[in-house]
Structure formats: C-alpha cells, structure tokens
Amino acid sequence: KNQVEQSPQSLIILEGKNCTLQCNYTVSPFSNLRWYKQDTGRGPVSLTIMTFSENTKSNGRYTATLDADTKQSSLHITASQLSDSASYICVVSADSNYQLIWGAGTKLIIKP
Amino acid sequence: AAGVIQSPRHLIKEKRETATLKCYPIPRHDTVYWYQQGPGQDPQFLISFYEKMQSDKGSIPDRFSAQQFSDYHSELNMSSLELGDSALYFCASSLAGSYNEQFFGPGTRLTVL
Numbered sequence: 001k002n003q004v005e006q007s008p009q010s011l012i013i014l015e016g017k018n019c020t021l022q023c024n025y026t027v028s029p030f031s032n033l034r035w036y037k038q039d040t041g042r043g044p045v046s047l048t049i050m051t052f053s054e055n056t057k058s059n060g061r062y063t064a065t066l067d068a069d070t071k072q073s074s075l076h077i078t079a080s081q082l083s084d085s086a087s088y089i090c091v092v093s094a095d096s097n098y099q100l101i102w103g104a105g106t107k108l109i110i111k112p
Numbered sequence: 113a114a115g116v117i118q119s120p121r122h123l124i125k126e127k128r129e130t131a132t133l134k135c136y137p138i139p140r141h142d143t144v145y146w147y148q149q150g151p152g153q154d155p156q157f158l159i160s161f162y163e164k165m166q167s168d169k170g171s172i173p174d175r176f177s178a179q180q181f182s183d184y185h186s187e188l189n190m191s192s193l194e195l196g197d198s199a200l201y202f203c204a205s206s207l208a209g210s211y212n213e214q215f216f217g218p219g220t221r222l223t224v225l
Contacts, residue, residue, distance in 0.1 A: 034213070043116075043202050043216030044155070089154065100214070102154035 002027040004092050004103035012109045017080055021106045023073040023090030031093040035064050035075045038087045038105070047075070047088075077108075085110045114138055116205050116217035124223045125193050133188040133220045137205030143167065144186040145214060146178055147202040155202055161186060162208060190222075198224045 004025045013019050025033070032051045036044035048057045048064040050073075056065045061078045077084055090103040117136040125131050137144050143162045147155035148171075157170035161180035172178070175193075180186045190197060200221050204214035 036216075041200065041219070041221070043204075043219050046213060046215065049213050100157065104154055 002094060002101045004090055004101050006090050006103040006106050008106060010107040012111060013080055015080060015082055015110050015112050018078050019080060021075045021088050023103055025071050025092045027092040027094050027101050029094060033066055033073050034091045036089045036091060038089055044089060080110045082110050082112060084108060116203055116215055118203050118217040118220050120220060122221045126225050127193060129193050131190045131193060131222060133201050135186045135203030135217060137184050138215055141205035141207050143206045143208055144180055145204040146188050149200040149202060193224045195224050198222060
C-alpha cells in the first residue's frame with residue numbers, strides 16, 4: 001500500500017535554531033517527492049520537488065534530501081524564523097497516475 | 113506572478129443546500145485538481161481535469177460533480193450538503209509534463225450548518 005509517514009508529529013524549537021524533519025515512503029513506482037509548507041487555513045506552498053535522481057535540493061533556508069534506495073527524505077531548516085511556524089507536509093507522486101500521496105505533516109512551532 | 117484563484121473564500125450553507133466553488137488556474141496551466149481538507153487532516157484528492165476532460169477521480173462523493181470549462185477554469189458543484197462536508201476545499205493547477213508540480217489556491221472554507 002502506498003504510504004507516506006512523517007516524523008516527528010510536532011516540534012517546538014527556539015528562533016534561530018536549526019531543525020530536521022523526516023519522511024519515509026513506500027510509494028511505488030516512485031515519480032517525485034515534494035515538501036509543502038502549509039499555514040493554518042491556507043493552501044500548501046511548494047518548497048522543493050525532487051525526482052529519484054536528485055539527492056539534495058535547496059530553497060533558501062530549506063534544504064531537502066532524498067535517498068531513493070532507503071525511501072527516505074528529510075527537510076532541514078536553517079536559522080529558523082517565527083514565520084517558519086507551519087505544517088510541513090511530505091508528498092510523494094506515484095509514476096502511474098497524477099495523484100499525490102500525502103504525509104500527515106509535521107507541525108513546527110518556532111518560539112521567540 | 114499570477115496564482116490560483118478560488119472563489120468564494122468563505123461559504124456558509126445549510127444542510128441539503130447546494131454550493132458551487134470556482135477555481136481559476138494559473139494562466140497556461142492545463143490541469144486542475146480539487147482537494148478536500150477536513151480539520152487536522154491532510155488534503156483528500158477529489159477529482160482532476162486535463163484539457164477540460166476528467167483525468168482522474170478520487171474520493172469524490174456522488175453528490176458532488178465538477179467540470180473544467182473552455183477557459184480552463186473549473187467548478188465544483190456540491191448538492192444535498194451534509195454537516196460532514198464542512199471543510200477547506202483546495203484547487204490546484206499544474207502544467208502537464210512539469211512533474212505535475214501543483215500550485216495550490218488559497219482554498220474555500222465551506223461551513224455547513
């Protein structure tokens with residue numbers, strides 16, 4: 001069964017600190033993996049999108065990694081800011097269709 | 113840059129009423145997706161359209177229907193509304209071939225009383 005699991009469920013860190021969010025998936029055949037940031041009540045915003053041949057991709061203070069062999073991805077946030085408080089969702093696209101398999105997300109809270 | 117536009121942003125309806133949600137994709141995007149997101153849940157895929165034809169179907173109830181028009185905007189029609197239909201409804205658009213990277217609209221918050 002195609003699944004995406006994320007950890008931790010929630011995370012609280014102080015402003016300025018770094019953090020890493022994890023994503024494990026069992027989607028096959030794999031097409032690509034995306035990380036979205038979703039503020040409460042708003043639409044998800046794409047941070048990165050990676051295919052199986054890409055190991056790492058950065059978008060400002062966000063760096064995503066992908067290990068297609070172990071089917072794991074991580075999202076590293078550097079020098080966190082209060083505006084980083086949001087849910088971060090790992091989404092995997094299967095090659096066979098255009099549907100996205102969503103993780104449950106990690107709720108990140110940045111405290112001053 | 114132009115983004116996905118959804119209207120209305122908020123909608124309050126009573127049980128058994130009907131509702132129509134509209135989505136205007138990013139210019140030149142040919143694919144539109146509809147998602148339903150309940151409180152604290154991840155978005156559930158409802159249906160998608162490519163070049164005005166239904167391309168995929170997810171967990172869309174029979175009471176709901178959708179279509180994509182010649183100008184690529186899409187409408188989600190919801191009838192016999194139930195309390196459980198209260199949710200955020202997101203529309204996303206993409207350009208076929210670009211890994212189908214989906215760009216999401218701000219959502220329509222539907223409340224059924």
